[in-house]
Amino acid sequence: MISLAYRRMAAGGLAGFLGALAMLFLPSGIGANPFLVVVSGTAAGALFAAALGSRPLGPGATLVWGLGGAFVLWMAGCALDLVTSGAFRGGSMLDIARVHFAALVGLSLAGILFGFVAGTFGVSPEPGRARLRVARALCGGGFAGIVGGWAFGKWMEQAGFFPLIAGIVGSNSAHVGAALHFAIAILIGASFGLLFQREIRGVGSSLGWGAAYGVLWWFLGPLTLLPLLEGARPDWSVAHAAGLFGSLVGHIVYGIIVGLLYAVVDDLWRWLFERSDPLNRQAEGAGILALSSIARGAAASIGGGLLFSVVMVRTDQLSRVAQLVGAHSSVAGFFVHLVISALIGASYGVFFHDEATDDRIALAWGSLYGLIWWFLGPLTLFPILLGGQFTWTTVAASEGVPSLLGHLLYGMGLAVAFRALERRHLAHLFIDARLRKSWLRRRRPAGSPTPALLLFFIAVGTLVPIILT
Amino acid sequence: MRAQMQRRAALGFGCGVICSPVVWPFAHPLALWVPLLGGAAGAAFAAAVPRESGGWLDDAFTSGALALPFWLLLEIIVLPLAGGGQPAWTAVGLRAAFGALAGWLFFGLMLGAVLNRVLAAAHVALTPVPQAPPAGKPVRVLILGGGFAGVTTARKLEKLLGADPSFDITLVSDSNALLFTPMLAEVAGSSLEPTHISTPLRASLRRTRVVRGHAVAVDLAERRVSLQPDDVQRIARTLEYDHLVLALGSVSNFFGQSNIERTAHDFKSLTDAIRIRNAVIANFERADRESDPVVRRRLLRFVVAGGGFAGIELAGALNDFARGMLAEYPDLDARDVRVTVVHARERILPELGPELAAYALAKMSERGVQFKLNTRVRDASATAVFLDPPEEIAAETLVWTAGTAPNRLLATLGVERDKRGAVLVEATLAVAGHAGLWALGDCASIPDLAAGGTLPPTAQYALREAETLAYNIRSAVRGATLRTFHFTSIGALCVIGHQSACAELRTPLGGRKVHFSGLFAWLMWRVVYLAKLPGFDRKVRVLIDWVTELYFPRDTVQTIEL
Numbered sequence A: 001m002i003s004l005a006y007r008r009m010a011a012g013g014l015a016g017f018l019g020a021l022a023m024l025f026l027p028s029g030i031g032a033n034p035f036l037v038v039v040s041g042t043a044a045g046a047l048f049a050a051a052l053g054s055r056p057l058g059p060g061a062t063l064v065w066g067l068g069g070a071f072v073l074w075m076a077g078c079a080l081d082l083v084t085s086g087a088f089r090g091g092s093m094l095d096i097a098r099v100h101f102a103a104l105v106g107l108s109l110a111g112i113l114f115g116f117v118a119g120t121f122g123v124s125p126e127p128g129r130a131r132l133r134v135a136r137a138l139c140g141g142g143f144a145g146i147v148g149g150w151a152f153g154k155w156m157e158q159a160g161f162f163p164l165i166a167g168i169v170g171s172n173s174a175h176v177g178a179a180l181h182f183a184i185a186i187l188i189g190a191s192f193g194l195l196f197q198r199e200i201r202g203v204g205s206s207l208g209w210g211a212a213y214g215v216l217w218w219f220l221g222p223l224t225l226l227p228l229l230e231g232a233r234p235d236w237s238v239a240h241a242a243g244l245f246g247s248l249v250g251h252i253v254y255g256i257i258v259g260l261l262y263a264v265v266d267d268l269w270r271w272l273f274e275r276s277d278p279l280n281r282q283a284e285g286a287g288i289l290a291l292s293s294i295a296r297g298a299a300a301s302i303g304g305g306l307l308f309s310v311v312m313v314r315t316d317q318l319s320r321v322a323q324l325v326g327a328h329s330s331v332a333g334f335f336v337h338l339v340i341s342a343l344i345g346a347s348y349g350v351f352f353h354d355e356a357t358d359d360r361i362a363l364a365w366g367s368l369y370g371l372i373w374w375f376l377g378p379l380t381l382f383p384i385l386l387g388g389q390f391t392w393t394t395v396a397a398s399e400g401v402p403s404l405l406g407h408l409l410y411g412m413g414l415a416v417a418f419r420a421l422e423r424r425h426l427a428h429l430f431i432d433a434r435l436r437k438s439w440l441r442r443r444r445p446a447g448s449p450t451p452a453l454l455l456f457f458i459a460v461g462t463l464v465p466i467i468l469t
Numbered sequence B: 001m002r003a004q005m006q007r008r009a010a011l012g013f014g015c016g017v018i019c020s021p022v023v024w025p026f027a028h029p030l031a032l033w034v035p036l037l038g039g040a041a042g043a044a045f046a047a048a049v050p051r052e053s054g055g056w057l058d059d060a061f062t063s064g065a066l067a068l069p070f071w072l073l074l075e076i077i078v079l080p081l082a083g084g085g086q087p088a089w090t091a092v093g094l095r096a097a098f099g100a101l102a103g104w105l106f107f108g109l110m111l112g113a114v115l116n117r118v119l120a121a122a123h124v125a126l127t128p129v130p131q132a133p134p135a136g137k138p139v140r141v142l143i144l145g146g147g148f149a150g151v152t153t154a155r156k157l158e159k160l161l162g163a164d165p166s167f168d169i170t171l172v173s174d175s176n177a178l179l180f181t182p183m184l185a186e187v188a189g190s191s192l193e194p195t196h197i198s199t200p201l202r203a204s205l206r207r208t209r210v211v212r213g214h215a216v217a218v219d220l221a222e223r224r225v226s227l228q229p230d231d232v233q234r235i236a237r238t239l240e241y242d243h244l245v246l247a248l249g250s251v252s253n254f255f256g257q258s259n260i261e262r263t264a265h266d267f268k269s270l271t272d273a274i275r276i277r278n279a280v281i282a283n284f285e286r287a288d289r290e291s292d293p294v295v296r297r298r299l300l301r302f303v304v305a306g307g308g309f310a311g312i313e314l315a316g317a318l319n320d321f322a323r324g325m326l327a328e329y330p331d332l333d334a335r336d337v338r339v340t341v342v343h344a345r346e347r348i349l350p351e352l353g354p355e356l357a358a359y360a361l362a363k364m365s366e367r368g369v370q371f372k373l374n375t376r377v378r379d380a381s382a383t384a385v386f387l388d389p390p391e392e393i394a395a396e397t398l399v400w401t402a403g404t405a406p407n408r409l410l411a412t413l414g415v416e417r418d419k420r421g422a423v424l425v426e427a428t429l430a431v432a433g434h435a436g437l438w439a440l441g442d443c444a445s446i447p448d449l450a451a452g453g454t455l456p457p458t459a460q461y462a463l464r465e466a467e468t469l470a471y472n473i474r475s476a477v478r479g480a481t482l483r484t485f486h487f488t489s490i491g492a493l494c495v496i497g498h499q500s501a502c503a504e505l506r507t508p509l510g511g512r513k514v515h516f517s518g519l520f521a522w523l524m525w526r527v528v529y530l531a532k533l534p535g536f537d538r539k540v541r542v543l544i545d546w547v548t549e550l551y552f553p554r555d556t557v558q559t560i561e562l
């Protein structure tokens, strides 16, 4: 019997090898020595799999680790290029990153491959882990896919994207394109359910998985599979990717919606049929937990909201926010902003109360949630509410840079304050030994792919707009 | 714990300093503040690492993820501001700082991995120093009585003490739930499900040990309480204490009338309310089968002795319940159904002003309740209630709310008591001359420092007294100054029947009394008492019962045979 670690290493090596081969054949723009690419790809896959050790992992979790690892590898490659080309100046790192953008796409796809191969062949039996409920995964994911696809479809309609998709079956009709788009959206949603059902703890982490899954499908879909299906060679260059920036935001928004709805359906299901079972009773019931989390989230948003408002004042954004309620003054804008931030804070409380195991993870979840709201707010909802148009463009992203910062600051402030409030509450609860035990059981075990998810989405979500704009 | 955290932070600082040169090739070459800042970031990161953190890869990725927001804060906001300029939050600014991003990202990745290994290697040095056991044995606080006073004292102590191991709190109660008495009349009137107004003690207390038992003796000299033996613990169990809280409440006072005591229903506990409700239903069933009109009238006559809050609320609820039931018994005559309140004084509801009492009397009479004022219940038999001035009411159901006396156990203690039998306490709620003995609630006679006399025995006071008492116990143990108890009633609310109530409130400034009655007072009663009902789930259950009652008739299922 080969031990799990070796099996996983072999699978990782195989995935690295296949990924390297694919990269050599597919993209336009990788000009390295083929032998070196294959050897280093195989070694990187095997080493990364070894680094994962024998932690319990399924395909979904391994996939996320693969994506995180791919991003780090890409950054390391760019740095190596910078060092070897002798140019130690900050500005040129961006140029190198742009030149090697194709490698980021390629490595991410290799990361996906790694996830599938190492996650399927290197999977370990996990005592006590919940069984995968296929029907629930497919129904919940499919439903989430439909709604996400509908939202994304609105942009596609506006951007005239449907005929392009119809090209897959040799048509140029928008209706055929729309039908195909929904079919794909449902498939991706269902696959999300299958891959991540057992990783998802709550709505918060599911939003993260969804957003990262959206990015992955941008690499995989419009950048790779779409041209391949239409018989063309995929173009992973930065210029081509910049032209698909709208589609990137669309994929991320789609992923966020899928993550959100999937978790809500899943949660509802578990709440109705599992948690309501007296055998699974918790000392602090779901109703009380939800209400107190809402209150704590809203209270915690005050600090982050005020920090964000400093950015808004300095960039003169408050009067724009006031337009949401038909007003124009900055004072009205300030109040609207505080109300919005309290609502988002309350939602953070409900979505993330189970996610952060320590202050570092809390800070990272906060940043991720802030980033998600940058995509949802200033890039999507805000322009739609004010003008009825999608502005998923590089220009809008450039203009939204201060707001990106504001959102990240807000998210971090919110997460830190929420955790402090939660800790105070827990200190009171934990004088009851039963509650401490049940809470510890609920916590995410060490070894989960959360760190990889956080790194991948925060890094790619921040960097890709910078690189492409 | 703190020392451990400091050691972690020190290691984190070292690791941060060691890892930070990785930033130099990308930004701020050889700048000395970089290692310092890296060290600070490392210290903060190490302090936040939980003891059961994951592997090095996990920590590397986590700190790598945090490097991005760190980069934004530092390079885009702090450094430009420190240089006297504007934050560089433009697309151009971000692009210019891209190199530094790579540097900080590698720093983050390295820091997480290195720190993880270093912390693992230094595990022995970092294992928590065994905490010194608290000096001496914990202070044992024993609370007798699981009513408003006892349970609130335990809760407030838990809140004040947190997880402080130097205290040990025990609550002895002969029931396993806290009964919310203001809603008891609604249980008797079949508006609310009985368990919905009781909160389980074990679910609502966090660190208090709950002992189900009946206290039968207190040895003040030996500081020991004995519990009644039962079929599980056949030998009397004793509990020792350092501080004893008497919160035993009151019992009905039948003024030595053994016939009344035998015949009448008490109205203090959940069982009493369930029995009264079932008695009404059983009597309707028997009346339906009864051919003799005299017996039938006797069965449908319900006498409530006492026109105070409890009696009036009960009479109103019973009247509504009984008259509503007639719809299911078409053969019974509405004129035979009668609820009678017998009250010894000239007006009901002595706790409220005369206008409200008159309103309640008029309103309830209009709805069919009969009143016998300036009248006492003298005696009772299975089929009649005898009054003074002499009169006989043919009735098979009598409920007693006409008098209460403090718990009888108090008489055995040898402490000073007032003429009702309540334990005399100081304004700090301490029993004079007995260090570590405290009393509150219905069983205590507490001086009213503001108005003179003693404080009334109501839940409103008991709850506030408990707060002072918990504070004083902690202060007494720590040698701090004790507080005296002051409280002026906020007001009183009394439901008198379907959607109508009387309210007497005191204004916050000036303390003027405001009276009102009717639907608004009733709504206020519901809002206030729902908010006061302990336990969120109980609130939801009661709310559902109230909404159900709007659309469906009250439940007339008989649950116990009498």
Ligand SMILES: Cc1cc2nc3c(=O)[nH]c(=O)nc-3n(C[C@H](O)[C@H](O)[C@H](O)COP(=O)(O)OP(=O)(O)OC[C@H]3O[C@@H](n4cnc5c(N)ncnc54)[C@H](O)[C@@H]3O)c2cc1C
Pocket: B144, B145, B146, B147, B148, B149, B150, B172, B173, B174, B175, B181, B182, B183, B184, B185, B213, B214, B215, B216, B247, B248, B249, B250, B267, B268, B309, B310, B407, B409, B440, B441, B442, B443, B457, B458, B459, B460, B461, B462
């Ligand atoms: C029907 C009714 C309605 C009321 N409505 C209101 C109202 O609307 N507003 C208001 O302010 N007040 C109201 N009151 C008064 C209020 O209920 C009391 O003032 C309050 O309950 C006093 O609290 P306590 O803890 O001192 O006593 P209790 O609540 O009587 O608690 C005493 C506890 O000690 C337990 N016990 C007794 N003897 C022993 C023993 N030997 N061993 C172990 N345990 C023992 C009892 O089981 C009980 O749990 C109402 C009372 C009744 C009966």
